[in-house]
Amino acid sequence: MKKFTVKLLSAFIIIVFIFPILYTISHSFMDGYQLKNNEVEIVPEIFNIQQYYEISVEKNEYFKLYINSAIMTAGVLLGQMIVSIGAAYYFSVKKSRYSEVLFLIYTFFMLLPLQITLIPNVLLYNSIERYLGLRLFNTQFAVILPGVFSTLGVFFLKQFFESMPQSYYEIAKIDGASDLEILLHVVLPYSKNAIAALCLLIFIENWNLIEQPIIFLSSMSKMPVSIYLNTLYSSYREIFYAGSVLFMFPVIYVFMKIRDKLKVMVLKISDEGR
Amino acid sequence: MKKYSMMKYILPSIFGVAFLNLVPFIIAQKYVFFSSGGSFTDIFSNMGFIISIKNTAVFMSVFIPLAVIIGFVTAFLTEYLKLSFWVQAAVILPITVPASSVSGFFREIAASSALENINGLFIVGFIFLWSCIGYTYIIFLISLKNRDKSIEEAAYLDGSGTLRTIFSIMLPLHSEALVLAVIVSTYNSLKIFRMTYAIFGEYPDYRMFMIQNFLHLKLKELSLDTLMAGADILLAFIFILLFFILRSGRKHKIKMSL
Numbered sequence: 001m002k003k004f005t006v007k008l009l010s011a012f013i014i015i016v017f018i019f020p021i022l023y024t025i026s027h028s029f030m031d032g033y034q035l036k037n038n039e040v041e042i043v044p045e046i047f048n049i050q051q052y053y054e055i056s057v058e059k060n061e062y063f064k065l066y067i068n069s070a071i072m073t074a075g076v077l078l079g080q081m082i083v084s085i086g087a088a089y090y091f092s093v094k095k096s097r098y099s100e101v102l103f104l105i106y107t108f109f110m111l112l113p114l115q116i117t118l119i120p121n122v123l124l125y126n127s128i129e130r131y132l133g134l135r136l137f138n139t140q141f142a143v144i145l146p147g148v149f150s151t152l153g154v155f156f157l158k159q160f161f162e163s164m165p166q167s168y169y170e171i172a173k174i175d176g177a178s179d180l181e182i183l184l185h186v187v188l189p190y191s192k193n194a195i196a197a198l199c200l201l202i203f204i205e206n207w208n209l210i211e212q213p214i215i216f217l218s219s220m221s222k223m224p225v226s227i228y229l230n231t232l233y234s235s236y237r238e239i240f241y242a243g244s245v246l247f248m249f250p251v252i253y254v255f256m257k258i259r260d261k262l263k264v265m266v267l268k269i270s271d272e273g274r
Numbered sequence: 275m276k277k278y279s280m281m282k283y284i285l286p287s288i289f290g291v292a293f294l295n296l297v298p299f300i301i302a303q304k305y306v307f308f309s310s311g312g313s314f315t316d317i318f319s320n321m322g323f324i325i326s327i328k329n330t331a332v333f334m335s336v337f338i339p340l341a342v343i344i345g346f347v348t349a350f351l352t353e354y355l356k357l358s359f360w361v362q363a364a365v366i367l368p369i370t371v372p373a374s375s376v377s378g379f380f381r382e383i384a385a386s387s388a389l390e391n392i393n394g395l396f397i398v399g400f401i402f403l404w405s406c407i408g409y410t411y412i413i414f415l416i417s418l419k420n421r422d423k424s425i426e427e428a429a430y431l432d433g434s435g436t437l438r439t440i441f442s443i444m445l446p447l448h449s450e451a452l453v454l455a456v457i458v459s460t461y462n463s464l465k466i467f468r469m470t471y472a473i474f475g476e477y478p479d480y481r482m483f484m485i486q487n488f489l490h491l492k493l494k495e496l497s498l499d500t501l502m503a504g505a506d507i508l509l510a511f512i513f514i515l516l517f518f519i520l521r522s523g524r525k526h527k528i529k530m531s532l
Contacts (some may be wrong), residue, residue: 006355014364020379087287094280113464115489116505120298149290208372210468229374240378248375255370
């Protein structure tokens, strides 16, 4: 009896959390006629892949914007990784009052919502345009740059670099390794699961860009898919759901791929707590 | 020379943070403190600002506790009833899903006639819970996996009931996770703009118009006086909140060690 209740409860939790995703997927196989009658239906009347055909053949701008999304995400991911690994390495090795205050400032910046951190970015771009004549607005670089210097990665990695036993560091030092060699051959291999987790986090965050592009970009051809999908819903609902599924696919795929790495990391944190 | 050899690792980051965030923000304070009209008195007579502050306050005080409680309950059930891996994956999955890709579902739910009379703020709250419970869930799950089981067993043996054990033994033991869960939920609640934009557009119903929407519109207009005054108020609020959360976290720890 108890087993049955547990099964029922599990099924309930799974359905509640998965439902919006299932709904989107099932709607991507409906035809335009069924989508237009405004009732909430879940099962497609006729299973068809018309939506996917249309989005890939007839509205091919979708894929151009898909590539925009990929470029911006890759730019932020690569840049933020390099910048944060360096900064987190500094914070984990250097212990002084200044570095602690600095880290506190970093933490505070991490907590700020984008509506605040975008203000100084806009002001900076405005003055660059005014004094240097360099127009950054409406370029994808303007979106990538603030993402590279987001302090989330520094905060996240510092905790992990610090969890490395101090003796590893000292042994490498005695063997004559330089700071850079220690970083590359000791610290990074030790924290590869944390780095994978951070990659996932940055990927999720930036694949789903909304705030930055609507402030920095003005022409539709430079926008990421996330913004395009918004306009698609009202104008071409027949293909909106197929676009949604294609858009969420990479994130879910990557999540499933590095699931095991995350599990290992969670266990590691638990071990250290003991 | 040796003393500064580590500096090169952090310099790029410091430059970026300083020039993109810190310096322009400090310079922009001139719009608040040295402008001709009083920005702070102006902003409190701004109808949009008042509404947005009110909505944000209601939203945060209702849905942050809910996110923490539901996250804890789900993690508790997962750990004690040994729920399967698929439950864990299902609860965590929504945090990976982009807002725009599920906006179709939520738009249709919000437009359906059954929810016509419900305050829009609660629809946003529901969406917030769906998308952010995964974070509090992970935090509590790690903390629960990590616990010392003998303390609970001792409490049971001494005749303490389940609820009593949860409130007097477990919550104090997991106060660190609790503080972290509150911080992360606060952070996520400030990010809810993404969802409201994806689902309800740039100009949502006034009942779900929050401080983020207000700042967004002011940034788009570039009306810097009001924008900076509003941003400063939100900044001060986050600062105070962080301070209190960290302090209460410290207090709990002291209690535990006694």
